[in-house]
Amino acid sequence: MPTKTVDETPLYRNPGAAIEDRVEDLLGRMTLEEKVAQLHAAWLKLSSNGNHEWRVADFAQRTTDISIDSLLKHGLGQITRPLGTHTVDPKEGVRALNELQRQMMEETRLGIPVMSHEECLVGLMIKDATLFPAPLNYAATWNPELIEQVGEIIGQQARSIGCHQGLAPVLDVSRDPRWGRTEETLGEDPYLVGVMGYRYVNGLQGEQRDLLATLKHFAGHSASEGGRNHAPVHVGPREFNDIFLLPFEMAVKLANAGSVMPAYHDIDGIPCHADRTLLTGILREKWGFDGLIVADYAGVNLLYTHHGVARDAASAAAMSFKAGLDIELPGHECALHLKEALARGEITEEVINPIVARVLATKFSLGLFERPYADPEKVELRGEAASRVAYQAAVESAVLLCNDGTLPLNVEKIAKLAVIGPTADDPLALLAGYSFPVHLINAGEKAGVPMATPLQALRARFGDLHVTYAKGCDVIKERSQGAPVYPGDVKMDEAINENRTSLISTDRGQIAEAVKAAKDADVAVVFVGDLAGLFQSGTVGEGSDTDSFDLPGVQQALVEAVVETGTPTVVVLTGGRPYNLGGFEDRIAAQVMAFAPGEGGPDALADLLVGKASFSGRLPLSVPKSAGAVPFFYNHKLKSAGTPIAYHFGSRYPFGFGLGYTKFEYRELEVKELQVPIEGGTIELELEIENVGTREGTEVVQVYVRDRLASTVRPVKELKAFSRISVEAGKRAKVAISVPVDMLNFTDENGDRVVEPGEFDVMIGSSSRDIHLTETVTVIGEHPVILPFSWRMLSSVKSTVEASKAKRVGTDTRPVAK
Incomplete structure (x- = not known):
């Protein structure tokens, strides 16, 4: 009897077959353990020799109860920030990622490749990548075409390191600038946020959608109680849809966004990670979203550790996946317990299978099975085009708020320029919280900042002999790790009642030197504002919320002392939220709000100040008169002002405002x-x-x-x-x-x-x-x-x-x- 010829190549490995057929074939071959492996990530410090290490953090993967080999033997859905977790040479990082990919392709039974994701909000958040401005800057340009170029360049850099998903953009609509993550938003208007957001997605994903953008934080995260991180959101269904959901709907329908990330908070008692109406009813069924829903870091875990709606990790996993989640990030804390949830009847394999199918379909559509590796020699993180766009975004986003004619500064007529302030010679002051150098502060590392400062740029325009510098004060004397990430990480009563000390400096000892520099100058330019840093390692950023719109520390005293000298004073405010100048807005010569302009910021600000470039930025959010005036936004209801109209209601500089050098x-x-x-x-x-x-x-x-x-x-x-x-x-x-x-x-x-x-x-x-x-x-x-x-x-x-x-x-x- 003749031997029957058997085709040993499974259908799922045939690139010519339809994706749905490949998914069906592969899914039918998988064990439960292999299916679960596709529903979570791993957060590791990768090594090109295969000796990977755990990345342990206070808020995720505190301890590991499984070996890395045991975790990886059934495959893996995603690898978390392989190049962005710690400082690693990009080429070596790609080699290490390739080694993990090789292990997935060659040492697991089915050879399913792993997806890699990185942060990319203000540029690819890895060593040596271009440092773009903050999203508030993106919005302040009011230039969607330019922001699409920003997204395109970030996407090119991400592809070059083998990244398949970028965790951006943030489509939260700003409602309360006290919120530390205001710097990550595109402002207070849903239409502006939607337009800028979908254009960024277009640029990042490209026509092929071979890199997934991730819309976050779905939804309403910016409307938290008191502008506090993770706090509950109180919003009605009409406002929720009109204000907070609109930008997400635009990005899904207009840009075919590839991924969405739920937010940490709860709305009327329902956490977003467990909200089936939100994740499935609205996103998938109503809008037709066909991408992946990925958890915010430890968001599944919080369902039982903080929100108290799940009894343990297994229940939390079942609850989130039934709601519509596809992949747990950044690790495996809850997903690995799905087998227990199955045994308890809290979820069924009939629910799990379509989720696994979506993950597999995404990997097939990205071409991962055919092109699993990146070329270390083709890593491209810098270039003339990237630098040009970063500079242009910085130029177009700076907002001139007032000017008595002192600007532009005349290089030929100013014999002595005093450059003053704690942010004048600190490159970190020009970067947002999700830039690589700033992000490393809370990880206990220090990263080099390959960029100039405003002081250096102004010295280049005026000459060293014509510029004097005085720091005047510190915002934070020494940058260090901040506070525990989550409220549940500390004893609530003790934390609320204890007298905790802030990192912010109150030392006025350097102001006298600044006063002397101002007195001896024709014009003083004072640089003040924020230092971005996560979880109270800075004055703005994720977990770094505030209760005041006064300048942090003693910066207001510095501004007042310089103004009192009588020397014309230009104030340049950088940072992630608007601040007031204590009434001195009427006494300064000019004020510029530059937000966090990134690596192009120093040259951009210098060119704008001397008139080589013209101001064209417009405010993407209002500047409330005080913290007591919030929430304030331009698109308020008539009765929001109170009866009678409250004296503190309103804004000196409203949404859309900005001056130029012409009229x-x-x-x-x-x-x-x-x-x-x-x-x-x-x-x-x-x-x-x-x-x-x-x-x-x-x-x-x-x-x-x-x-x-x-x-x-x-x-x-x-x-x-x-x-x-x-x-x-x-x-x-x-x-x-x-x-x-x-x-x-x-x-x-x-x-x-x-x-x-x-x-x-x-x-x-x-x-x-x-x-x-x-x-x-x-x-x-x-x-x-x-x-x-x-x-x-x-x-x-x-x-x-x-x-x-x-x-x-x-x-x-x-x-x-x-």
């Missing part, structure tokens, strides 16, 4: 149709802006809408369109704006997005406060309309700038050779 006038608003249909209608506007100043500048035209009469209370105004427009001095630009009627929606009692007929005030301005042109448009319809799945969620702005006589568009003005 613009708005005129000739025309509305194409004052009545537009409720279904398929579009509000079409035309206007003109003119640069009436003496130099070229960029205006950010902003369109706001107010619903005059609605079935629910609506905000006083909401941003619906915006655009940056650059115009030469004396020239004009025609601006055409289209706002789909769909964008006038709000959420009804059934959770649907609806548009109601009625009158809407359309306001065009240069900030949420500075409205220059207004018209009323009527939306015509007999009944409210429930929006379809693919509703129109983007406006468009087109501008035509008047051509210069010397150089018209499309005309070669060079002299003809004779």
